[in-house]
Amino acid sequence: MKQTLLISCCLLTGMTGYAQPPSINGYHVYYGHxxxxxxxxxxxxxxxxxxxxxxxxxxxxxxxxxxxxxxxxxxxxxxxxxxxxxxxxxxxxxxxxxxxxxxxxxxxxxxxxxxxxxxxxxxxxxxxxxxxxxxxxxxxxxxxxxxxxxxxxxxxxxxxxxxxxxxxxxxxxxxxxxxxxxxxxxxxxxxxxxxxxxxxxxxxxxxxxxxxxxxxxxxxxxxxxNRRMAILATALTRNDLLEAMKARRFYSTEDKNLVLSFCIQGNEMGSEVAEGNNTFCIRTFDKENERFVRARLVCNGIVADSIVCDTTFLEWTLVRETHCGEYYYVIVTQQDGEEAISSPVWIRGKTNHQPPLPISGSFAPFYYQNDSTTLTIPVENGITRMDIFYDSMKVKTDSVYPFDYRLKLRSIGKFPVNVTLFDSQCGSISLLYDYVNVIKRPKEILQEEEQRVSFYPNPCSEVIFITGARDFYRIVITDMQGKIRWQAEKDFFLLQKIDVSSLEAGIYLLSIYTGGKTTNSLLVKSR
CATH class of the missing domain: 3.20.20.140 (Metal-dependent hydrolases)
Structure with a gap:
């Protein structure tokens, strides 16, 4: 690891006089709460x-x-x-x-x-x-x-x-x-x-x-x-400060006069940088010339490097091998014990590396409340780990193929399933894979052992066909909120064709009334 330490009691050109606002690495520094x-x-x-x-x-x-x-x-x-x-x-x-x-x-x-x-x-x-x-x-x-x-x-x-x-x-x-x-x-x-x-x-x-x-x-x-939040921004406006905050280009300081810059490959705190043999640069000074005695570099929650110093202006440069999934931030300490902590710089995969993605697919059209099911997310070879989130809550970290999660479907609703994938180089951001649609189980109706009425296809897209005895006289299609979307009442022949093209994609209840008996079935409209 290559390191350079510049310790100086005088300030760099452009910093003389500590004009407000102070500037560092091309940004002004603004202080507040x-x-x-x-x-x-x-x-x-x-x-x-x-x-x-x-x-x-x-x-x-x-x-x-x-x-x-x-x-x-x-x-x-x-x-x-x-x-x-x-x-x-x-x-x-x-x-x-x-x-x-x-x-x-x-x-x-x-x-x-x-x-x-x-x-x-x-x-x-x-x-x-x-x-x-x-x-x-x-x-x-x-x-x-x-x-x-x-x-x-x-x-x-x-x-x-x-x-x-x-x-x-x-x-x-x-x-x-x-x-x-x-x-x-x-x-x-x-x-x-x-x-x-x-x-x-x-x-x-x-x-x-x-x-x-x-x-x-x-x-x-x-x-x-004496404490402040410090934002590195190009101008003192609401929009400029908000954009800087969205970029995580700010630090936390116990001294309202402390100025801090932390860069990897020239990218300021809050940035994302490709992995590799990267150059780190930490620069800090105090507008009242207070002295700095220590600086620490933290990687994934562990101090990875540190220096001891005695200076009013510190510039610490080092070269370090970085890897996807790491984050780095710095802590600088003054002689009076007051400190500042930078926001991190995050390390992603190599510039030409594409984050891993799941194979496109979907779960079943619906599931019944209180049933148990196993959700399986297919992936390509090379995926080493998957974090699974159900309804935005992390439920499993899986490193054994096939990647799946078994759950009890206790609540009715439409629940997102997000995944984060990892391969040998990097991880993806959290991705929405599909939704789990949980519905209430229809009321079971006692039927004769010999079922005389049936329909097809299911799922359907444009039409369905109903077959059975001559005596069925009423057909009703309702949505899952109980609203009737289609109905007819007359004597039907053995085969009845019904146009369902006007229905939106979703799940419906198909009720067929035959001579005092009722057949209730779920109908899935695919598109």
Missing amino acids: LHNHTGASDGKDTAFHAYPYARDSSKMDFFGLADHCWLLRPGEWDTIRMAADAYNQDGVFVTFAGFEWSSPVYGHLTIIHTEKIAYYYRAESDNFIDIVNWLNKNDGYAFMNHPGDEEGGSETFSHFNTVPSPRILGMELWGKTEGFSRFYYNDGFYHDDNGKSFYDEALLRGWRLGATGSEDNHSATWGKS
């Missing part, structure tokens, strides 16, 4: 106090409010949005209007970029899977707040076992009055992984989370602590 409260929930004062205070007293570049959704009274959400718009000024101060989805079971999220509020006690957003679906529908983005605070038998963030969502941008690594000691240096949900933090447990399960932090201020002193 997104998770704070007012008297609209359980804090103090109003949004019209909070935004100017953060701008004028705390000298922040950006600021967001996230009052608890369940405490917001009618009209207060509109007031917060109005205040945010009133104080937003491109190039001077950027504001975000947000709210905190505060589930006592599934954890807290700061949510921004929505027109509406989601409530944890409403059916549309009462669990972690549903709030992610709500974000998709409402074009929202979220950050995981104070991980572990709602533990004690709960399912905070579903312990990262749901399908990773690009709508969740980061996780707080410091919060409230506490630094990294509580929300980063911890043993997360799992106690058999050599003490991995909440942050690394999420990253190892495929979540693309940047490193953030927020004051969670309840006392009307917004931004008076």
Whole structure:
């Protein structure tokens, strides 16, 4: 491994004078918070106090409010949005209007970029899977707040076992009055992984989370602590900051004057880089000339390399062999013990390598509630592992072919099955394979042993034929909501042709009435 360490007490050209905003690696660095409260929930004062205070007293570049959704009274959400718009000024101060989805079971999220509020006690957003679906529908983005605070038998963030969502941008690594000691240096949900933090447990399960932090201020002193979230962006506007956050180009710092860049192959934190013999570059300095004493490179939750130093400006360059599925981030430490943690850079397969995909296929058209079934996902040779998600929840990691999962179908509905595939070089993102359609079993009707009525084909596309005795006099087709879609009542001949081309693809109940007896059958319309 090749390494270069540049230690200097003077700054590079263009950094002299620490003009605001500081710049590094072609980006400006902007400082602020997104998770704070007012008297609209359980804090103090109003949004019209909070935004100017953060701008004028705390000298922040950006600021967001996230009052608890369940405490917001009618009209207060509109007031917060109005205040945010009133104080937003491109190039001077950027504001975000947000709210905190505060589930006592599934954890807290700061949510921004929505027109509406989601409530944890409403059916549309009462669990972690549903709030992610709500974000998709409402074009929202979220950050995981104070991980572990709602533990004690709960399912905070579903312990990262749901399908990773690009709508969740980061996780707080410091919060409230506490630094990294509580929300980063911890043993997360799992106690058999050599003490991995909440942050690394999420990253190892495929979540693309940047490193953030927020004051969670309840006392009307917004931004008076020394800690910040720092965003690397091209300009100080809402759109530019949001695009940078979506790119995970931000870091978490216990010192509001610390500037940090972490690149692999010239790609800044938040990027994805092809595996290979890659060049790493870590650069950091402090606007008040505080000294740095250590830097660490973390790979998949383990310190992979580190240096000891004593400098006001650090540039650490090294060359390292990287492999698909790895992620890297850096931690830099100052003389006073304050630290900053970068967002990761993720490693994908070689440039010309195509991520593995399942063979195209589908499950059965429908399954009955309370039945058990085995779902099999066919793949090409070379797949070494498959993660299977049922209804967005991870249910199995399978490394033995054929890849399948046996389950009991307890609930009625249409449930997505997602898979993540791995071969010798790389893994895919989570992919939707198909849906499992679970329906209620039709009421069983006692029939004569000798069945006189039948129909074909099934599944059908354009027509069906019904055969049987001369005495069947009524035919009814209803959908699964009980609405009649086709019916006729007369004397039929032995063979009856029925045009079903007008029916949408789906599952129907075909009822044939014959001389006081009824035959009920499921009819599948394929297209």
